[in-house]
Amino acid sequence: MPELPEVETVRRALAARLVGRRLTGVEARRPDLRKALPRDLATRLVGRKITGIERRAKYLLLNLDDGHVLIAHLGMSGRMLLYRKPPPPGPHDHVILGVDDGTVVYFNDARRFGLMTLADQSELDRHPLLKDLGVEPLGPGFNAQYLRKALKNRVTSIKAVLLDQHVIAGLGNIYASEALFRAGISPRRRARSLSPDRLARLATAIRAVLNEAIAAGGSTLRDHRQPDGELGYFQHNFTVYGREGEACPGCNCNVAATGGIKRIVQAGRATFYCPRRQR
DNA sequence: AACAAGACCTGCATGC
DNA sequence: TGCATGCAGGTCTTGT
Numbered sequence: 001m002p003e004l005p006e007v008e009t010v011r012r013a014l015a016a017r018l019v020g021r022r023l024t025g026v027e028a029r030r031p032d033l034r035k036a037l038p039r040d041l042a043t044r045l046v047g048r049k050i051t052g053i054e055r056r057a058k059y060l061l062l063n064l065d066d067g068h069v070l071i072a073h074l075g076m077s078g079r080m081l082l083y084r085k086p087p088p089p090g091p092h093d094h095v096i097l098g099v100d101d102g103t104v105v106y107f108n109d110a111r112r113f114g115l116m117t118l119a120d121q122s123e124l125d126r127h128p129l130l131k132d133l134g135v136e137p138l139g140p141g142f143n144a145q146y147l148r149k150a151l152k153n154r155v156t157s158i159k160a161v162l163l164d165q166h167v168i169a170g171l172g173n174i175y176a177s178e179a180l181f182r183a184g185i186s187p188r189r190r191a192r193s194l195s196p197d198r199l200a201r202l203a204t205a206i207r208a209v210l211n212e213a214i215a216a217g218g219s220t221l222r223d224h225r226q227p228d229g230e231l232g233y234f235q236h237n238f239t240v241y242g243r244e245g246e247a248c249p250g251c252n253c254n255v256a257a258t259g260g261i262k263r264i265v266q267a268g269r270a271t272f273y274c275p276r277r278q279r
Numbered sequence: 280a281a282c283a284a285g286a287c288c289t290g291c292a293t294g295c
Numbered sequence: 296t297g298c299a300t301g302c303a304g305g306t307c308t309t310g311t
Binding site for chain 2: 076092160
Binding site: 002003006034058073074075076077111113114163165172173174175218219221222223224269270 | 302304
């Protein structure tokens with residue numbers, strides 16, 4: 001499911017219900033996620049108060065009152081679901097967290113590409129999962145100049161680089177295609193060949209599409225749910241993603257003549273674009 | 280160092 | 296209906 005907007009949507013909903021609450025019950029039902037759950041996860045969590053919930057790239061960071069951080073990643077299919085009255089747990093409900101006002105959180109992840117682990121707050125910057133991440137695209141360090149430096153030696157396609165979490169932390173496959181469309185840049189172009197002008201347009205497009213997607217609660221194709229069970233709605237605003245063969249909304253070209261939006265595969269991932277509007 | 284390809288795991292849509 | 300195939304929002308590892 002989740003790229004930055006989906007994770008941010010989940011973060012906000014969890015923060016509203018869980019910050020200031022104390023964990024009263026923790027059940028690790030299935031430890032073999034992408035990374036094995038810590039054996040003592042439940043012991044270390046019960047009794048702790050959640051003091052804040054942050055996001056770094058696609059990671060959720062739950063700060064605890066003992067100086068530890070619960071790091072969670074949703075992988076491709078992960079959900080965090082909030083309940084007042086939880087249903088009987090299903091086969092993909094891997095971790096269950098209960099807090100002191102009766103709220104229960106299910107960490108559900110059919111494909112088990114997600115993970116949960118504990119880290120020291122004071123060493124978070126050096127944590128193996130986080131230490132090599134690039135800038136936050138919605139943060140102050142992200143602009144055309146950053147991109148110019150980061151892409152200087154990159155000979156691969158701009159699309160592949162946008163997915164590189166060492167460069168931009170949190171952008172994923174959907175929003176990379178959407179941002180390139182908005183910026184009018186071909187996903188096949190070599191990263192280092194982009195002019196400063198076009199990099200500025202790209203940075204603006206990335207920020208805009210991410211902010212709009214967050215405002216819509218993210219995109220639900222299959223798996224994404226907001227923690228209250230609500231869907232995301234930004235998929236209705238996709239201009240190119242998943243729209244192979246459809247008319248490009250940005251040019252007046254005749255679909256029958258041009259083939260419309262094209263789907264290609266780059267670095268093993270599907271890319272969607274309009275070959276006429278994106279150069 | 281940078282890059283491409285494969286691996287991880289499950290569910291779903293499609294086609295025969 | 297059943298079965299095979301391909302595909303999916305991500306990341307990590309391996310080999311070049």
